[in-house]
Amino acid sequence: MTDQNASAGLGAPDTRSLLSLAHELVDRAKAAGAQDAEALLSESRAIEAGVREGKLETVERSETRDAGLRVLIGKRQAGVAFSDLSEAGMSLAVERAVAMAKAAPEDPYCGLVEPDKLARTLPDIATYEASDFTPDQLEAAALEMEAAALGVKGVAMTSGCGASAGVGGSAFVTSTGFERARLGSRCGLGVAAIARDASGAMERDYDTHAARRRSDLKTAQEIGLSAGERAASRVGAEKLATGKMAVVFDKRVSTTFISSLLGAISGPAIARGTSFLRDKMGERLFSEGVDVIEDPLRDWSFGARAVDAEGIACTPRALIEDGVLTTWLLNASSARQLGLELTGHASRNLGGAPGVGSSNVHLSPGELDRDGLIEAAGTGVLVSEMFGPSLNANTGDWSVGVAGYAIENGKLAGPVSEITVAGxxxxxxARLVPGSDLEFDSSINAPSVLVDALSIGGR
Known part of the structure; x- marks a missing residue:
């Protein structure tokens, strides 16, 4: 069975070959003494062009092929990750995995998913488009992007500018009768611009964009112009006064709250008792009307998957519904430990036991656009960049260094930097207000958000 019945397009890995190798690894492990085994094969191909000062600086081509094997003997398990897929390489990997499993301590919660729980019919999800980018086209896009950034008044140079395209394939096989193969594509643009004022003070900012298919990728002109304008607007940044005030988090940083939520509802963290949400199931965490949605079946999304890393079907669901927490994110191990049903959230750890991960999560948009949130803030700060966030997983105490813009009388004022936001x-x-400017650019997405009365550490 496959996530997608796509044939190997231009330059695409042969998923049939990957499946064959995965089956071979599982068979070898069983023959060497493993009671159960699973194998993951992945292959990727990419090309990237980088430019500087109007000239091509680098063209890099890469091709990787990696494998992971996990073996189980009773309640003992071990895994290996390797890239030598020769006869000798596979034999050595199997030998080491089985030997390590025999010597490993027992884990009462380890084991493959029971066969009757495995997904048998998977929907097709569009994740692959044959790449028709050439090195010359990538170079041209990068040059156009750099020129757009340098065309912004105040921008003196770029510190990195590139365009890339790539494709990957993977295959997963278990000794319990599950197999899955899939293809995925990706193309991207990115540039960092440096602006300088008359005094010589410099500030850096950037913009990037990526998509699975070419038609969804923003233009080089758009990305370059955005990066240049962001950098130029940062020159002359000052500190804010210390105090409590409203904070608007731009959509390019607001996903940090969704990522923190996902980490806190991870099954292993709940089972260990190391999450500040460990006793919050079924309780209201956000305001009424706030939803956090997971949609793993959305075409052309980076987080798309029809099945998790253990063969459990993935389904759309509300992780937060009308402000209320509805589920933990479970793999087989944490589900057994907690005595709960599987949720389809196992993530692959090449050569090791599965972890936990989500797919295609977004904070549903609200009614106000970013300008509306800024107006509602009155006096405060718009955060456009974060540096080194710190989170106490047990208590939920959070702080981060930020840069952005002061908000005065509901309007943006001058740039600010070297300040800390904490809460x-x-x-x-509980106080988070979503904006309306949601875009689906990544596997985790959120609109700009407003949070009142946060602690600001400044001058």
């Missing part, structure tokens, strides 16, 4: 995520979640 407790339980309080932040």
């Amino acid at each position: 407790n995520l339980l309080d932040i979640f």
